[in-house]
Amino acid sequence: MEDFVAGWIGGATSVIVGHPMDTVKTRLQAGTGYRNTLNCIFTMFKKEGVTGFFKGMSFPLASIAVYSSVVFGVFSNTQKFLIQYRYGDSNDSGTLSDLLLASTVSGVISVGLGSPVDLIKIRLQMQTEPFLKANLHWKPRPKDLCHPPMYRGPVHCMTSIIRKEGLVGLYRGASAMLLRDVPGYCLYFIPYAIINKWITPDDVRTSSPYSVCLSGGIAGAISWGTATPMDVIKSRLQADGVYSNKYKGVMDCICQSYEKEGFKVFFKGLTVNTIRGFPMSAAMFLGYELTLEILKGDETVTSH
Template sequence: MGSLQLDDFVAGWVGGAAAVIVGHPLDTVKTRLQAGQGYGSTFNCVLTVYRNESVVGFFKGMSFPLVSIAVYNSVVFGVFSNTQRLISQHRYGNCNHPPTLMDLALASMATGAVSVGIGGPVDLVKIRLQMQTQTFLEANLNLKHRTGGVSVQAAYRGPVHCVGTILRQEGVAGIYRGSSAMMLRDIPGYCLYFIPYTFLCGWISPDGCLSPSPFSVWMAGGIAGAISWGSATPMDVVKSRLQADGVSFNRYRGVIDCISQSYHSEGLKVFFKGLTVNAVRGFPMSAAMFLGYELSLRALREQAETNP
């Protein structure tokens, strides 16, 4: 049976870092739109954030995902690749046997289930930091004024303070707020991520090529990202609302309650908030992710062959 290959985890880390740098500004816009803050259109949200917070506003909370999402992506690619090889070894007796559609689906579903353990807390902290439209000092001064001088903690100073505050106020369960919605988003979402990528990569690559070209990887990764994020939007809205909930008061009791309240107050269109941003953001972010992954994986394996 094939052994665990660590180069997939390392290459996944590189791909994750590349994706965060490319996709974080649009991710901030997506989060603000989905949380129901009254921005209206995507264009109005971009203008409002820029007018009130300048360019810096689009990069709020980026330091935490730059580190954590890189680790998260490392787990995603490492689990997917090793699970796929394990399935091929079990079914065909050869871990390098080309995977079938069912093989890819099983590996993708396993990846989606495992990823929530790390991705849930990462997304929660990222969203809480992105939702802040004021600095910690400004928020406390405003609340002191409104509450007659009583100091009330209204903002997070950074990722570590955010985690500490959530643990203190909501317990360990608070760190995994929205994880059920994330599971419902990611299990089908990763199927619509890795499966299109694998088939598109093979389709775009010229006949006779042993490995896909950088252009094939970039294009296939971008299209797969747009498909995956676009289709995941309804459950992504629910997840974002649940994770943004609890900053000032708890509005939702769970996934079903969030869906019900959102539908009754805003109609069916609420579940497609951020669809355009998700699809547009999904292309460059996933293109950068897969390109960073594939190129670094090749470099690692070439180095291993050169220095056995």
């Protein structure tokens, strides 16, 4: 249970740190009219003020904490099970293959909970995009330029999707998320464990906050940076449907995006993904490890 609780605290911490740049990332990937990351930030600030960067944060803060709890809990307990099964001692450090399998299981499980959470978060982040930009083929009437937001909040967003598309609608983009998260979590947990072990002296029992932040930040930057191409597709599929439906599935989204914007479209948000991945993941792992240390008391907190 300690791993689940620690994952919940770490998840809440990462949302607070990373949500503003996550909103920028979503606008860059699924929106239109932004030249680059800085242009997107300045445009959002000019039109929406500081509050625009925190659009849709209440739902992730409440839900991603639970989502992170499950991901970290599943990863840690899967790793312990594998080590116990293979070596007969759950305190053994395990091997790279144990880390790989535990990360893969976490990535698969994450989609079940994370897909609806991500969908609602992205819909709330995107609904402040001008209505005419949501559908490039739509010819606006004067009264439509002041089109009200589609969703009044996360609960209204969720019920609207279910009413319109059924429960399956909450899993729009889930296949793209699966293709993003399985390799993404492998490149999240494995670099963290390797880097943390490398920079922590052999005679030190517990990793220092500095070691945790540095290794967690680097792991997050690697994971989010390499996940960008499929993250673009996932974001577009999940943002699709606020005002119109353009994509039939993952391959259709890939083909349409490539035909209209070229190969560079798959790297939209790469800079902001990599930059935000560092502080967000550093906060995630620091919150996780410190909480775990407090909950376990004098018990040694091992690197996961």
